[in-house]
Every structure is written in C-alpha cells, then in structure tokens.
C-alpha cells in the first residue's frame with residue numbers, strides 16, 4: 660500500500676495536513692477506510708514515539724476548557740507540542756459534542772504547537788473509544804509531547820479514558836457542605852490528581868477546604884504500588900488566574916518519571932494494550948451478530964422462544980453462540 664507508506668512518512672515528519680487526513684481515515688466508518696487505518700497504525704507504531712497521555716475529567720461548567728487552554732498554553736510556551744482530544748458520551752446520542760469544540764479554547768486553537776480534535780460523533784461509546792485510541796496513536800507518531808484527553812464525568816467514559824492514559828486527573832469545583840457526596844468512589848480510585856478548580860476570590864476558602872477533604876479521602880481509599888509518596892494528590896488550582904498550573908505539571912512529571920523508573924509505566928501500557936485487544940475482540944463478535952441478517956433473525960426468533968417460555972435464556976444463548984461459529 661504505497662499511499663499508506665507515504666501518509667505514514669508525512670505524519671512522522673510532522674505534516675499537519677497528513678495528520679488530519681489520517682485522523683479522518685481512522686474516524687471513518689467505512690470498512691476499506693478502517694482497513695487502511697489499521698495498516699497505517701501498524702506502520703506508525705514502529706516509530707516507538709510516546710507522548711505523555713493525560714486524562715482530564717470533570718462535569719460541565721467545572722472549568723475544563725479554561726484549564727486546558729491555560730495549561731496547554733503554558734506547555735506550548737515551554738516548547739512542547741500539545742494535542743487535545745475529547746471523549747464525549749453525549750456525542751454518541753445527539754451527534755453533537757459539548758467537548759473539544761475549538762471555540763471553547765480560542766487561544767490554544769490558534770497556537771501552531773497545539774492541535775485540538777473534538778469527539779468523534781455518531782458512534783456508540785465503544786466506537787468512540789476505538790477511534791480516540793487511533794487518534795492518540797497518530798498524534799504520538801506525529802511527535803506530540805503531551806496528549807490531553809478530556810471527558811465529562813458521567814458513566815463509563817471516565818474509566819474508558821483512564822484506560823488510554825498514563826495519568827488521570829479529575830477537575831472539581833469547590834463544594835459547600837457535603838463535599839464528597841457528588842463524587843463516586845470509582846473515580847476516586849482511578850484519579851492520580853484531584854484538582855479543585857476556582858480557588859480564587861470568594862471561592863478560595865471553600866476550595867482549600869474541599870482540597871483537604873479530598874486529600875483525606877484519597878489517603879483512606881488507596882495506596883497503590885505505582886504511586887510514590889504523596890500520590891494520589893489533591894490540589895487547589897485557579898484555571899482562570901493560571902494559578903497552581905506549574906505545580907500540576909511538576910506533579911505530573913514527577914509521577915511519570917517515578918513510574919518509568921520503577922517499570923510501572925510500561926507495565927501499565929502493556930496491560931492497557933491487552934485490555935483494548937480484548938475489547939476489540941468483543942466488539943468484533945458483537946458486530947458479527949448485528950451485521951449478519953441471518954443471525955439477527957435467529958436472535959429475534961430465539962428471543963420469542965425465551966419470552967414465551969419455550970426456551971430457557973441460557974440455553975437459547977448457547978444455540979445462538981454456536982451459530983456464530
């Protein structure tokens with residue numbers, strides 16, 4: 660495939676148009692595009708380039724785009740190249756996206772060292788995950804130093820994003836009263852950094868209090884082998900006043916280099932690769948079931964048997980699974 664070789668070379672040499680073309684290919688639902696994208700990803704993986712992948716989750720209004728813009732500009736100011744990707748579960752339903760919209764990060768989107776890509780739309784969450792991973796791989800090969808993956812704090816999207824990141828952070832607003840209630844235990848267990856945003860003006864005392872509460876909760880909840888002393892960490896920031904962002908970067912770098920030196924970094928990436936392999940197998944099997952008219956008909960008829968009580972659910976499922984072969 661000569662054009663795939665050419666595209667791959669152009670991406671490796673950092674050509675912006677080739678990057679966009681490759682992403683369009685990877686996001687396409689067409690079978691021939693998917694095949695080409697797989698070849699391309701195989702080729703690109705040989706470059707061995709790695710970026711620091713940082714996940715950032717938070718509910719709408721907490722300050723994600725303000726934070727990413729300020730944090731991204733700080734990094735590009737240090738000579739780094741930064742890609743911002745979004746995983747937006749709402750785009751799977753409405754076809755529209757509330758994340759990754761360039762108008763939310765105007766300064767950063769004009770910065771030649773930055774690249775912003777909204778959430779792929781029109782796919783189910785599994786499809787969004789697959790496409791986002793492809794975009795991550797393409798951006799890594801293109802030489803980006805940092806890849807920020809933004810998501811909203813709902814449902815499965817957080818754990819999915821955490822599975823494609825080296826470091827996962829959660830952005831929260833200062834709370835009054837019952838601080839910890841709004842945050843699910845699951846997310847506390849995967850967050851490396853909890854950033855309490857809007858620590859400025861009138862909100863500052865509440866932000867400091869909220870940070871202390873989360874720091875306490877994190878200490879109780881977990882101490883993992885891949886965490887050095889002091890991590891996971893809760894910290895106040897003000898994205899608006901660009902306050903505390905240098906500390907966030909210092910923490911991320913400290914955590915990343917510690918994990919690299921201890922061998923946790925590569926182990927986590929290897930485990931994530933196996934996770935995505937298994938997900939791809941599951942998705943492929945499911946696709947066979949839904950793409951094949953005969954199997955679909957058989958499934959409907961078996962469902963009727965189950966509904967009428969003529970067949971037990973597990974038995975009917977076994978019959979169908981034998982047909983997939």
Ligand code: GDP
Nearest residue numbers: 718719720721722723724725856857897898899
């Ligand atoms: P997103 O929906 O999570 O992307 O949130 P935005 O970044 O759009 O921010 C929502 C609102 O919070 C906007 O009005 C921001 O100006 C405001 N905001 C964001 N960060 C801060 C901050 O650090 N301090 C204060 N006071 N307001 C902030």
